Amino acid sequence: MLRKILLIVGMALSSASNAGLLLQDGFDVDSTQTILNFDGYTNWTVSNGSTDYYFNDSLTCAYGSAGGCVDLDGTTGQAGRMTSRKSYTFQAGYTYSLFGDIGGSQRSNGGNDTVTFGILQGGLPSYTRVVSDLAWNADWSTYELSFVPTTNFTGQLFFQNDGGDNIGALLDNVMFLTTAPEPGGTTPLPGTLAILGLGLTALGLIRARS
Numbered sequence: 001m002l003r004k005i006l007l008i009v010g011m012a013l014s015s016a017s018n019a020g021l022l023l024q025d026g027f028d029v030d031s032t033q034t035i036l037n038f039d040g041y042t043n044w045t046v047s048n049g050s051t052d053y054y055f056n057d058s059l060t061c062a063y064g065s066a067g068g069c070v071d072l073d074g075t076t077g078q079a080g081r082m083t084s085r086k087s088y089t090f091q092a093g094y095t096y097s098l099f100g101d102i103g104g105s106q107r108s109n110g111g112n113d114t115v116t117f118g119i120l121q122g123g124l125p126s127y128t129r130v131v132s133d134l135a136w137n138a139d140w141s142t143y144e145l146s147f148v149p150t151t152n153f154t155g156q157l158f159f160q161n162d163g164g165d166n167i168g169a170l171l172d173n174v175m176f177l178t179t180a181p182e183p184g185g186t187t188p189l190p191g192t193l194a195i196l197g198l199g200l201t202a203l204g205l206i207r208a209r210s
């Protein structure tokens, strides 16, 4: 899966001259032991509840790798929100992609968990992706949120688990990157191009008939 992510990043980086990796966090250097209700993340603060940090634990992090990862529902009866310590400047027309490896809680008494992640503007969610009803035994998978802002703004990244049964979905391998628009103009979205193409085709048909 890491290879897949690197491939995606490679494609993103090679598709534009001005692209950059803004954050990469595998949660492997935050501590050398498992700590419940952890609040010492290198790149994140935790608010409105708690998260747990697991390191080289029987609770396996992404894809069986050693190191650390996060239980998004801590041990205080309220799942916390992880917010990036850094604020990022988002530029209109640029493409921003946020990736996270998310797995089920891997504990049979954890129930289903729903994770929301994305961008905060002024502390409020703006661009988001919701991973709904993740079964406790759901495999690790890489989830992506990509968007192109229409105006410039400053924002932070966030990951959040619903609920508070102290057993949440697991998070590992967060990656955040940007790709500049092609020189000479705003890069049209693939969807926009497709719609434009359909429109031109339709126009051609109408003209051909009249």
Ligand SMILES: [Ca+2]
Pocket: 026, 027, 028, 061, 062, 065, 066, 067, 068, 069, 172, 173
């Ligand atoms: Ca890790």
Ligand SMILES: [Ca+2]
Pocket: 051, 052, 071, 073, 074, 075, 166, 167, 168
């Ligand atoms: Ca927990």
Ligand SMILES: [Ca+2]
Pocket: 073, 105, 110, 111, 112, 113, 163, 165, 166, 167, 168, 169
């Ligand atoms: Ca749960």
